[in-house]
Amino acid sequence: MTTILTVQLRKRLGRTSGGFSLEVEFNAAPGITILFGPSGAGKTSILDCVAGLLSPDSGRITIGGRVLFDASMGIDLPASKRQVGYVFQDLALFPHLTVWENVEYGLSHLLPRQRRERCATILDAFRVAGLGRRKINEVSGGERQRVALARTLVTDPTVLLLDEPLSALDASTKAKIISDLRSWNAAHQIPILYVTHSREEVFALGERVIALDAGRILAQGTPHEVLDAPRQETVAQLAGFENIFDATVESTNPDRGTMTCRLHAAQGDRPVQLETPLIRAEIGSRLRVGIYAGDILLAIVPPIGLSARNVIAGTIVSLERRDMVVSARVNCGVEMEVHLTLAARDALELSSGKQVWLVIKTHSCRLMQR
Amino acid sequence: MTIWQAVDWQAFRLTAQLAFLVSAILLLLGLPLACWIAFSRWRWKFLVEAVVALPIVLPPTVLGFYVLVALGSQSPLGRFWIAHTGHTLAFTFTGLVIGSILYSLPFAVQPFAASFAAIDRKLIDASATLGASPLRTFFRVIVPLSIPGLVTGIVLTFAHTMGEFGVVLMVGGNIPGVTRTVSIDIYDQVQASNYAAANETALLLLIFCFAVLALVYGLNRRPNRIVET
Numbered sequence: 001m002t003t004i005l006t007v008q009l010r011k012r013l014g015r016t017s018g019g020f021s022l023e024v025e026f027n028a029a030p031g032i033t034i035l036f037g038p039s040g041a042g043k044t045s046i047l048d049c050v051a052g053l054l055s056p057d058s059g060r061i062t063i064g065g066r067v068l069f070d071a072s073m074g075i076d077l078p079a080s081k082r083q084v085g086y087v088f089q090d091l092a093l094f095p096h097l098t099v100w101e102n103v104e105y106g107l108s109h110l111l112p113r114q115r116r117e118r119c120a121t122i123l124d125a126f127r128v129a130g131l132g133r134r135k136i137n138e139v140s141g142g143e144r145q146r147v148a149l150a151r152t153l154v155t156d157p158t159v160l161l162l163d164e165p166l167s168a169l170d171a172s173t174k175a176k177i178i179s180d181l182r183s184w185n186a187a188h189q190i191p192i193l194y195v196t197h198s199r200e201e202v203f204a205l206g207e208r209v210i211a212l213d214a215g216r217i218l219a220q221g222t223p224h225e226v227l228d229a230p231r232q233e234t235v236a237q238l239a240g241f242e243n244i245f246d247a248t249v250e251s252t253n254p255d256r257g258t259m260t261c262r263l264h265a266a267q268g269d270r271p272v273q274l275e276t277p278l279i280r281a282e283i284g285s286r287l288r289v290g291i292y293a294g295d296i297l298l299a300i301v302p303p304i305g306l307s308a309r310n311v312i313a314g315t316i317v318s319l320e321r322r323d324m325v326v327s328a329r330v331n332c333g334v335e336m337e338v339h340l341t342l343a344a345r346d347a348l349e350l351s352s353g354k355q356v357w358l359v360i361k362t363h364s365c366r367l368m369q370r
Numbered sequence: 371m372t373i374w375q376a377v378d379w380q381a382f383r384l385t386a387q388l389a390f391l392v393s394a395i396l397l398l399l400g401l402p403l404a405c406w407i408a409f410s411r412w413r414w415k416f417l418v419e420a421v422v423a424l425p426i427v428l429p430p431t432v433l434g435f436y437v438l439v440a441l442g443s444q445s446p447l448g449r450f451w452i453a454h455t456g457h458t459l460a461f462t463f464t465g466l467v468i469g470s471i472l473y474s475l476p477f478a479v480q481p482f483a484a485s486f487a488a489i490d491r492k493l494i495d496a497s498a499t500l501g502a503s504p505l506r507t508f509f510r511v512i513v514p515l516s517i518p519g520l521v522t523g524i525v526l527t528f529a530h531t532m533g534e535f536g537v538v539l540m541v542g543g544n545i546p547g548v549t550r551t552v553s554i555d556i557y558d559q560v561q562a563s564n565y566a567a568a569n570e571t572a573l574l575l576l577i578f579c580f581a582v583l584a585l586v587y588g589l590n591r592r593p594n595r596i597v598e599t
Contacts, residue, residue, distance in 0.1 A: 051495075053495050053498070079495070080498045080502055080504075082499070086496070092492035106500030106502070151500070
């Protein structure tokens with residue numbers, strides 16, 4: 001049996017003008033699904049909606065066919081009836097109870113003997129069996145994460161929500177806890193939503209990633225697909241690039257982490273090729289390259305011995321002074337804008353019609369979806 | 371001459387009885403009310419909070435006057451009481467208890483509500499996601515983490531009731547063994563220029579109240595176990 005979590009929700013967050021609306025739709029199969037994005041992207045709010053701690057304005061949330069929330073049907077199960085396990089960012093362990101009492105907390109519906117068995121089993125699985133009688137403030141940070149996981153998982157939830165549960169831990173402790181979590185889930189097979197803003201964690205954990213920003217899903221797929229895909233730049237970001245070109249992927253060099261793109265030149269002009277960072281893109285696919293005018297170097301003789309991979313010959317079309325910056329337009333098959341200082345212009349004796357070479361580092365070429 | 375000879379022990383016992391009873395009832399009434407004040411999101415909640423706080427600023431005579439009117443034979447409550455018991459509520463011990471409950475309400479409810487509101491919301495959320503009903507969350511998480519606030523509220527209520535005067539005089543009058551409390555007794559002794567007796571009673575009340583407060587604050591002194599995360 002596979003339990004699929006389906007989430008489709010809309011929620012206005014924050015009453016003031018600083019608020020934004022959360023609008024997401026996704027499914028999560030058994031296994032770890034990562035919600036990735038900057039803080040304030042709405043990741044935790046999604047978890048709160050699934051757990052029943054926050055009511056969406058509209059939408060529908062189901063798990064394995066069981067409806068947890070449905071605005072149109074007027075269903076909004078209280079958190080205590082959802083069987084959704086939630087490990088909070090700050091863990092929220094009960095400070096007045098012992099480790100054992102914390103883990104036992106969600107089992108009040110069972111007989112004492114069953115409670116004891118379940119607790120002992122889970123504490124053992126998460127390697128905190130010896131700590132049962134300690135108070136929460138008497139165990140270490142890593143042990144607390146384990147206790148928090150155990151307390152939630154012992155209740156046999158149908159979904160597990162993890163809100164940056166391991167962010168405070170060192171890498172090796174983190175890796176051990178994750179492997180314990182994986183072996184637990186190999187037996188239980190439930191969807192796990194794992195919130196993080198750490199790229200490393202995404203690659204370490206991820207089977208599937210959902211990238212979020214400002215309440216919207218930007219991309220979903222494997223970590224490689226999502227994190228290395230061309231980013232959807234907003235109009236505002238596009239506006240920041242003085243040079244934006246349509247381009248086609250000509251070849252990829254996965255072993256070197258680069259690829260070659262041909263810029264779309266005007267009719268009759270010679271094609272311009274750029275070496276760019278490698279992203280996941282098919283050969284022949286079209287994308288967009290942005291280059292800041294301040295990232296381009298300009299030379300008056302063919303430069304040699306450079307680390308930069310792109311050296312393109314061209315001629316100066318115009319020079320224009322803007323305050324303390326000189327903007328040179330250079331035709332090298334496409335027209336590029338280059339920013340120089342006044343001193344550089346004078347030292348190089350630049351003028352219209354002069355032959356120059358443009359130097360562009362691979363990583364100065366920013367790739368975007370068209 | 372032995373000391374404490376002039377003390378009206380009957381008044382003393384009556385006052386202690388009143389204070390215990392009022393504290394117990396306010397613990398029961400105050401918990402749900404404080405819980406509502408701490409967690410409700412009703413927009414007019416502040417009005418209820420203001421009403422609860424009124425006895426702090428109101429002269430006891432004003433409060434006592436309204437309680438007397440409300441308990442009297444002209445009011446619905448007074449008539450209801452007379453119909454069921456055959457006598458009026460005013461100038462009885464029961465009337466005194468009702469007046470004292472209203473008078474001490476903020477001293478119980480405000481510390482309760484403040485300590486409830488100070489609890490990390492995540493603990494309450496965690497309890498809910500672990501399947502606990504609101505009632506179970508209240509008794510297993512909220513109350514245990516509010517013990518200092520609850521103790522403070524009960525002690526303040528107790529001490530406040532021990533020393534109340536105006537409301538008692540208005541509602542209960544001065545009937546020995548029924549409504550004559552220690553503070554009224556002291557007032558009486560002073561009026562009768564019986565300063566030695568007034569002094570003994572006052573001193574005893576002072577020592578008793580100090581002892582109770584010192585005991586409770588002493589027991590409560592240990593800092594609450596707070597987890598640093």
